[in-house]
Amino acid sequence: MRGVAVIGVGVTKFGKHERTCAELFAEAAADAIQDAGVSPRAIQAIYYGNVVGGEGEHQLHMGPQAASVLGLPTIPTTRFETACATSHAAFRHAVMEVAAGVSDVLLVGGAERVLNLPTDAATEYFTYASDATFEQPAGMTFPGVFALIARAHMAKYGTTEEQMAHVAVKNHRHGALNPKAQFQKEITLEQVMKSAKIADPLKLYDCCPFTDGAAAVVVVSEEVARKSRKPVWVRASAAASDSMFLHDKKDLSRVLATERAAQAAYRQAGCGPEDVDVVELHDCFTIAEIVATEGLGFFEPGTGGIAAEKGWTSLGGKLPVNPSGGLKAKGHPIGATGAAQIAEIVTQLRREAGPRQVDGAKVGLVHTLGGNTATVLVSLLASE
Amino acid sequence: MRGVAVIGVGVTKFGKHERTCAELFAEAAADAIQDAGVSPRAIQAIYYGNVVGGEGEHQLHMGPQAASVLGLPTIPTTRFETACATSHAAFRHAVMEVAAGVSDVLLVGGAERVLNLPTDAATEYFTYASDATFEQPAGMTFPGVFALIARAHMAKYGTTEEQMAHVAVKNHRHGALNPKAQFQKEITLEQVMKSAKIADPLKLYDCCPFTDGAAAVVVVSEEVARKSRKPVWVRASAAASDSMFLHDKKDLSRVLATERAAQAAYRQAGCGPEDVDVVELHDCFTIAEIVATEGLGFFEPGTGGIAAEKGWTSLGGKLPVNPSGGLKAKGHPIGATGAAQIAEIVTQLRREAGPRQVDGAKVGLVHTLGGNTATVLVSLLASE
Numbered sequence: 001m002r003g004v005a006v007i008g009v010g011v012t013k014f015g016k017h018e019r020t021c022a023e024l025f026a027e028a029a030a031d032a033i034q035d036a037g038v039s040p041r042a043i044q045a046i047y048y049g050n051v052v053g054g055e056g057e058h059q060l061h062m063g064p065q066a067a068s069v070l071g072l073p074t075i076p077t078t079r080f081e082t083a084c085a086t087s088h089a090a091f092r093h094a095v096m097e098v099a100a101g102v103s104d105v106l107l108v109g110g111a112e113r114v115l116n117l118p119t120d121a122a123t124e125y126f127t128y129a130s131d132a133t134f135e136q137p138a139g140m141t142f143p144g145v146f147a148l149i150a151r152a153h154m155a156k157y158g159t160t161e162e163q164m165a166h167v168a169v170k171n172h173r174h175g176a177l178n179p180k181a182q183f184q185k186e187i188t189l190e191q192v193m194k195s196a197k198i199a200d201p202l203k204l205y206d207c208c209p210f211t212d213g214a215a216a217v218v219v220v221s222e223e224v225a226r227k228s229r230k231p232v233w234v235r236a237s238a239a240a241s242d243s244m245f246l247h248d249k250k251d252l253s254r255v256l257a258t259e260r261a262a263q264a265a266y267r268q269a270g271c272g273p274e275d276v277d278v279v280e281l282h283d284c285f286t287i288a289e290i291v292a293t294e295g296l297g298f299f300e301p302g303t304g305g306i307a308a309e310k311g312w313t314s315l316g317g318k319l320p321v322n323p324s325g326g327l328k329a330k331g332h333p334i335g336a337t338g339a340a341q342i343a344e345i346v347t348q349l350r351r352e353a354g355p356r357q358v359d360g361a362k363v364g365l366v367h368t369l370g371g372n373t374a375t376v377l378v379s380l381l382a383s384e
Numbered sequence: 385m386r387g388v389a390v391i392g393v394g395v396t397k398f399g400k401h402e403r404t405c406a407e408l409f410a411e412a413a414a415d416a417i418q419d420a421g422v423s424p425r426a427i428q429a430i431y432y433g434n435v436v437g438g439e440g441e442h443q444l445h446m447g448p449q450a451a452s453v454l455g456l457p458t459i460p461t462t463r464f465e466t467a468c469a470t471s472h473a474a475f476r477h478a479v480m481e482v483a484a485g486v487s488d489v490l491l492v493g494g495a496e497r498v499l500n501l502p503t504d505a506a507t508e509y510f511t512y513a514s515d516a517t518f519e520q521p522a523g524m525t526f527p528g529v530f531a532l533i534a535r536a537h538m539a540k541y542g543t544t545e546e547q548m549a550h551v552a553v554k555n556h557r558h559g560a561l562n563p564k565a566q567f568q569k570e571i572t573l574e575q576v577m578k579s580a581k582i583a584d585p586l587k588l589y590d591c592c593p594f595t596d597g598a599a600a601v602v603v604v605s606e607e608v609a610r611k612s613r614k615p616v617w618v619r620a621s622a623a624a625s626d627s628m629f630l631h632d633k634k635d636l637s638r639v640l641a642t643e644r645a646a647q648a649a650y651r652q653a654g655c656g657p658e659d660v661d662v663v664e665l666h667d668c669f670t671i672a673e674i675v676a677t678e679g680l681g682f683f684e685p686g687t688g689g690i691a692a693e694k695g696w697t698s699l700g701g702k703l704p705v706n707p708s709g710g711l712k713a714k715g716h717p718i719g720a721t722g723a724a725q726i727a728e729i730v731t732q733l734r735r736e737a738g739p740r741q742v743d744g745a746k747v748g749l750v751h752t753l754g755g756n757t758a759t760v761l762v763s764l765l766a767s768e
Contacts, residue, residue, distance in 0.1 A: 054439055064627070073626060082462055241457060242457060
């Protein structure tokens with residue numbers, strides 16, 4: 001297979017917008033195309049991620065709509081949806097199209113808009129990503145799913161609520177350095193610990209927000225990449241699944257799909273967790289970051305909370321995690337999140353992340369999780 | 385790139401079902417896996433198509449749900465959505481994954497269920513595949529879109545309502561030979577002409593029905609195909625888009641995305657329309673079949689209606705179109721339609737179509753259209 005690289009990235013401000021998903025995507029896409037230095041006419045297909053546009057905007061078939069709004073209506077498009085992992089899945093399929101030699105220049109990204117909806121409607125639509133037969137009727141919204149995971153991790157390993165709070169404090173500290181982040185303000189451990197209970201033991205500041213936003217990246221063949229400034233190479237892109245049903249999962253303190261996707265990605269890239277310099281991972285809730293840092297092989301099972309507490313995952317620590325602020329502070333426009341994570345790692349590996357730059361970063365890992373731990377994507381990117 | 389083949393197909397009965405999309409898909413998938421003669425454990429990824437499951441079943445993230453219900457919860461899955469072309473898009477991306485050498489055995493298909501919904505709800509959700517900014521607020525449902533196309537074709541070429549009616553009569557005659565079809569009864573020209581007006585000039589029998597159903601196919605590498613019975617080879621799979629907006633289309637009597645996708649597919653396969661022996665195409669409305677037979681290069685622009693009237697597209701005619709009964713009589717479970725069309729062509733090229741077999745069929749074409757002519761997929765399959 002051919003080499004594949006990312007040569008351009010674009011991300012809108014995350015937060016509340018009064019624009020459609022297609023319009024948000026067009027902004028991110030135009031920025032990514034300009035950053036890539038390619039002609040818009042060079043793009044051979046658009047890989048578009050969105051989750052709840054049918055429910056929120058009454059808009060399905062969003063691919064050609066986004067292409068039309070972008071001014072590129074004749075470019076073939078496909079919409080991808082794998083819950084919160086949506087645009088990372090789109091990215092992986094795009095990498096395969098380029099690797100297969102079918103295309104040389106692809107535009108990949110996603111958009112989501114929910115802040116125009118009442119909060120209870122947004123909560124309901126997000127819940128559609130969990131099983132409608134068994135779990136939705138039981139009232140199992142995502143804070144509930146991750147509260148169960150937190151309880152399991154606390155019971156098995158002694159992980160504390162304070163350790164989870166450290167994840168929130170750290171990601172807000174990082175987010176304060178990111179001008180695109182939804183929340184650009186630091187918070188204290190006390191604020192997290194005193195915030196309202198959402199689903200015990202998770203409190204308001206353990207949870208990522210609802211967010212509008214879009215992100216896009218330009219994925220190209222090695223031949224095109226060689227002619228561009230600062231290409232970032234795709235060394236691996238792997239997907240894994242686990243049962244949709246919580247009642248099928250034997251150990252809620254682990255996310256098996258993360259472990260499987262990571263193993264596959266390390267195998268593809270011929271490296272291991274010790275080679276990774278910077279990570280963007282799926283911290284939809286603080287416990288999710290702790291479990292992910294273990295599943296990705298960075299810390300032993302049960303020690304992810306300690307790593308957060310000791311600052312190992314902070315900027316300046318031994319393995320900076322979520323320098324962008326993560327889903328927690330940067331925000332989580334679900335259909336755009338994977339592409340935004342990839343954009344952050346590309347920016348880090350190009351050494352263009354300004355005050356949130358991870359010194360000497362050469363290898364970056366992107367981890368995105370969909371639904372109640374049923375879908376996970378892991379990609380490895382490298383500057384060389 | 386490597387050779388790619390289809391070695392197994394499965395289609396549920398089309399019509400009304402009291403099962404979820406995931407359960408319908410599991411039936412089709414199990415049949416496809418058995419037909420392929422592969423172990424379920426050999427499947428490396430599931431490509432799953434669905435359009436309105438979020439709206440109709442409150443179920444997004446359907447890939448892992450379908451995999452879990454199928455009993456294969458650890459197989460990576462991606463959901464695809466390109467309106468009515470959804471599972472044909474999934475098929476094209478799966479072909480690229482196999483061609484790229486990433487996988488050898490993939491399960492591809494889709495499911496849709498709408499007959500549990502009130503008809504006005506189903507109509508509304510389908511309309512989400514057209515643009516929400518300009519066209520939905522104007523009341524532009526799909527019968528309206530295709531009525532405009534019919535009027536343009538009639539004005540430009542003199543196509544008649546009787547010629548459109550001939551498409552319906554022919555597809556019902558074919559559907560009567562297909563035990564999986566939703567409507568297995570013949571109809572007369574008079575019945576069509578006297579049926580209720582839906583969107584002038586389209587009448588009830590010019591329109592395909594709402595349908596529940598699922599379809600699946602097993603896509604494999606050449607190496608795997610060589611060990612299986614009667615592989616059918618994928619000679620081309622191409623996608624094309626056109627503007628989402630009707631007001632951008634200069635000539636409603638043509639579907640430019642069909643013409644572009646067909647040209648790309650013929651180029652990939654190194655053949656032309658004259659080499660095609662059997663066709664499954666997107667007859668969501670009778671006029672759509674007429675326009676598609678022209679856009680695919682089978683008949684000169686303006687003569688698709690004459691071809692229908694003269695019986696050239698009937699079983700026994702010079703180019704049988706929609707031997708399955710088409711969307712018109714077989715039914716149109718939108719997320720499953722592309723995979724079902726591919727399953728029919730595979731069945732034809734294996735010479736296993738029983739009373740609806742096209743004699744001597746060696747090359748088949750599949751055409752699927754999404755939304756208001758914004759997305760088109762064309763694939764070419766061959767028995768040799």
